[in-house]
Amino acid sequence: MKKFKLDFNLIRTLIAIGIALLLALIIILLTSDEPWAAFGYFIAGPLRNPKRFANVIEAMLPLVFTGLSVSIIARTGVFNLASEGSLFIGGAVAALCGVLLPLPSVISPVVILLIGGLAGMLALLIPTLLRVKWNANEIVSSLMLNYVLYYLGTFLIRTFVRDPDSGYLQSTAFHAEADLPVIIPGTRIHAGAAVALICVVALYLFLFRSRLGYKIRMVGENPKFSFYSGIPYALSIFAAQAVAGFVCGLGGATEMLGMFDCYKWTGLPGYGWDGIIVATLARNNPAWVPLGAFFLAYMRVGADIMTRMTDVQNEVVSIIQGVVIILLVAESFLAGWKKRRTFKEATEGVQLEGGAKA
Amino acid sequence: MNVGQLIFSTTFLATVIRMTTPILFAGLAGLIASQAGVMNLAVESIMLTSALAGVLISAWTGSAWIGLLGAVLIGIGMGFIIAYTAFTLHADMVLNGVAFNLMMTGGTMFLMYVATGQKGTSTGVPSKVLPTVSIPLLRDIPYVGEVLSGHNVLTYIAMAFTVLMFYFLFKTKLGLRIRMVGENPAAAESVGINSKKIKYLAMCLSGMFAAFGGAYMSMAYMSWFQNNITAGRGFIGMAASALGGNMPLGTLMASLLFGVADAVANTISSLNLPSELVSMLPYVITIIGLVYYSIYLGRKKAPSAKAGKGAKKEEEKTA
Numbered sequence: 001m002k003k004f005k006l007d008f009n010l011i012r013t014l015i016a017i018g019i020a021l022l023l024a025l026i027i028i029l030l031t032s033d034e035p036w037a038a039f040g041y042f043i044a045g046p047l048r049n050p051k052r053f054a055n056v057i058e059a060m061l062p063l064v065f066t067g068l069s070v071s072i073i074a075r076t077g078v079f080n081l082a083s084e085g086s087l088f089i090g091g092a093v094a095a096l097c098g099v100l101l102p103l104p105s106v107i108s109p110v111v112i113l114l115i116g117g118l119a120g121m122l123a124l125l126i127p128t129l130l131r132v133k134w135n136a137n138e139i140v141s142s143l144m145l146n147y148v149l150y151y152l153g154t155f156l157i158r159t160f161v162r163d164p165d166s167g168y169l170q171s172t173a174f175h176a177e178a179d180l181p182v183i184i185p186g187t188r189i190h191a192g193a194a195v196a197l198i199c200v201v202a203l204y205l206f207l208f209r210s211r212l213g214y215k216i217r218m219v220g221e222n223p224k225f226s227f228y229s230g231i232p233y234a235l236s237i238f239a240a241q242a243v244a245g246f247v248c249g250l251g252g253a254t255e256m257l258g259m260f261d262c263y264k265w266t267g268l269p270g271y272g273w274d275g276i277i278v279a280t281l282a283r284n285n286p287a288w289v290p291l292g293a294f295f296l297a298y299m300r301v302g303a304d305i306m307t308r309m310t311d312v313q314n315e316v317v318s319i320i321q322g323v324v325i326i327l328l329v330a331e332s333f334l335a336g337w338k339k340r341r342t343f344k345e346a347t348e349g350v351q352l353e354g355g356a357k358a
Numbered sequence: 359m360n361v362g363q364l365i366f367s368t369t370f371l372a373t374v375i376r377m378t379t380p381i382l383f384a385g386l387a388g389l390i391a392s393q394a395g396v397m398n399l400a401v402e403s404i405m406l407t408s409a410l411a412g413v414l415i416s417a418w419t420g421s422a423w424i425g426l427l428g429a430v431l432i433g434i435g436m437g438f439i440i441a442y443t444a445f446t447l448h449a450d451m452v453l454n455g456v457a458f459n460l461m462m463t464g465g466t467m468f469l470m471y472v473a474t475g476q477k478g479t480s481t482g483v484p485s486k487v488l489p490t491v492s493i494p495l496l497r498d499i500p501y502v503g504e505v506l507s508g509h510n511v512l513t514y515i516a517m518a519f520t521v522l523m524f525y526f527l528f529k530t531k532l533g534l535r536i537r538m539v540g541e542n543p544a545a546a547e548s549v550g551i552n553s554k555k556i557k558y559l560a561m562c563l564s565g566m567f568a569a570f571g572g573a574y575m576s577m578a579y580m581s582w583f584q585n586n587i588t589a590g591r592g593f594i595g596m597a598a599s600a601l602g603g604n605m606p607l608g609t610l611m612a613s614l615l616f617g618v619a620d621a622v623a624n625t626i627s628s629l630n631l632p633s634e635l636v637s638m639l640p641y642v643i644t645i646i647g648l649v650y651y652s653i654y655l656g657r658k659k660a661p662s663a664k665a666g667k668g669a670k671k672e673e674e675k676t677a
């Protein structure tokens with residue numbers, strides 16, 4: 001029974017992705033003069049040379065961090081949307097430290113990543129605190145907080161480390177000691193990949209193999225049950241969101257030190273929202289997050305290649321993303337099929353139905 | 359010119375009104391959804407889509423009014439689709455809204471390129487602009503006339519909607535039903551109200567208001583569409599309605615606050631001062647206002663909960 005449940009979720013995800021890709025193909029067929037070439041670049045482009053494949057891995061890293069973060073946040077039932085601002089402030093603070101803190105080489109990135117993580121953690125905890133203490137709507141407060149953090153980060157960069165010779169808002173160069181080293185020569189894949197991997201394993205163990213992780217899952221799934229069994233509500237939520245915020249800030253800091261040599265962001269980078277896509281694909285399970293992030297990054301790199309080589313715009317990806325998420329979060333999608341499968345496990349070749357009846 | 363002179367100048371006050379209009383529309387969109395107990399995070403993407411629709415339709419038909427009508431119909435349609443995914447397909451409202459926002463941020467760019475062959479902005483498209491209105495008598499009053507008269511017609515429509523919203527919510531049967539569904543869907547169902555239908559209606563209305571806001575951005579505030587032209591105004595509108603306690607007058611006040619902050623940030627950045635701190639201010643105020651409002655609500659609710667269910671109240675306290 002449990003096996004079917006897992007299979008069902010996997011099949012459901014694959015069908016949703018299939019439908020969205022089909023929709024993308026139809027859109028491309030309708031709008032392009034060379035649709036098959038475009039679709040080919042989109043689907044297989046990143047595989048055609050190793051450099052492009054490396055681009056996928058580079059693009060995937062920040063998505064792993066925010067995907068992990070959102071996975072944990074979603075499990076608490078307090079839907080804090082501050083991942084975006086949390087990652088941003090982690091990156092901005094890392095940039096500040098990268099310019100201002102003169103530290104020896106190996107220590108420097110470690111210290112800066114920790115500071116970035118802490119900044120992200122503090123930021124993400126604000127809406128949680130307001131919710132737990134005063135019952136203030138965390139969705140509105142976290143949305144507002146994203147803007148506050150954006151302006152705060154930009155203000156800090158402009159005031160303290162702005163490069164006066166540049167026409168745009170960017171910082172002066174980071175100390176060379178602060179850079180995260182490239183770990184695969186010939187690409188830009190940096191040591192942040194190792195950090196991401198550690199986070200995936202650590203968060204999986206934390207969520208599914210630790211007492212606190214169990215409490216967090218219980219509080220999110222059934223607050224009443226956990227209350228009556230004496231699980232501390234506020235503490236569990238706080239712990240979970242602190243971890244989520246730390247991971248976000250860490251993600252911003254690794255991205256900043258790994259991919260850039262000075263602060264160059266021109267707005268909120270959007271990785272926090274992407275984290276919601278990744279977490280939805282991964283069904284809020286840290287173990288699946290890398291796969292979700294890989295899928296999203298692969299699609300984006302493929303779409304960029306398609307745009308460069310043909311007349312189709314890469315924004316077609318956002319339509320695919322949207323459709324996939326809507327299908328995945330719509331509980332009635334394939335629910336009829338699941339019901340029938342559950343009752344008649346032996347039946348083969350069941351007809352699919354987008355069950356709009358429930 | 360010093361800051362004081364700037365702030366009381368008629369151009370500044372007129373700018374405030376210009377900045378307030380789209381936020382007020384978005385606020386009304388958030389308000390009507392919240393009154394029905396729905397959190398419509400997709401206000402942002404409905405605005406964006408309608409902004410594009412207004413530009414494209416007015417360019418094709420040569421009429422700004424048909425463009426506005428098209429934008430509004432598209433907005434209502436989007437509200438309906440979102441309601442369908444949420445209430446019929448049972449999608450989580452937050453994730454659903456985020457999905458629509460992500461989809462349309464890129465989707466509008468894609469559609470614009472397909473429809474016009476332009477990227478970034480639609481400046482080459484001969485789209486129309488909605489007219490401004492000069493109000494007789496009012497325009498002749500010195501100072502006040504300069505501030506209040508001569509705005510885009512949508513600004514006055516927004517003001518009218520705010521008044522109508524109050525009337526609709528508190529003086530009509532349908533408004534009462536919407537509030538009932540928002541307050542307690544089970545109680546509403548028990549007296550024969552179809553809460554699903556009411557929520558559908560509220561989402562369609564929400565889409566309509568958002569569409570007006572979007573049309574204002576591309577057919578009044580600017581005369582073209584550009585990528586992400588709404589720049590988060592849908593979210594700010596949601597915050598305005600939350601800060602205003604989901605009441606028409608409160609939402610108007612909160613929208614004005616955002617309008618003032620926008621205008622001040624504009625003015626200050628032109629004076630070469632750090633504008634970030636000013637831009638940050640309304641968001642900080644919203645968070646503080648929200649907390650204050652929540653504490654107020656908590657105090658109001660506490661005594662009534664005490665009367666009946668002791669255990670439940672205890673639980674709420676710990677939660």
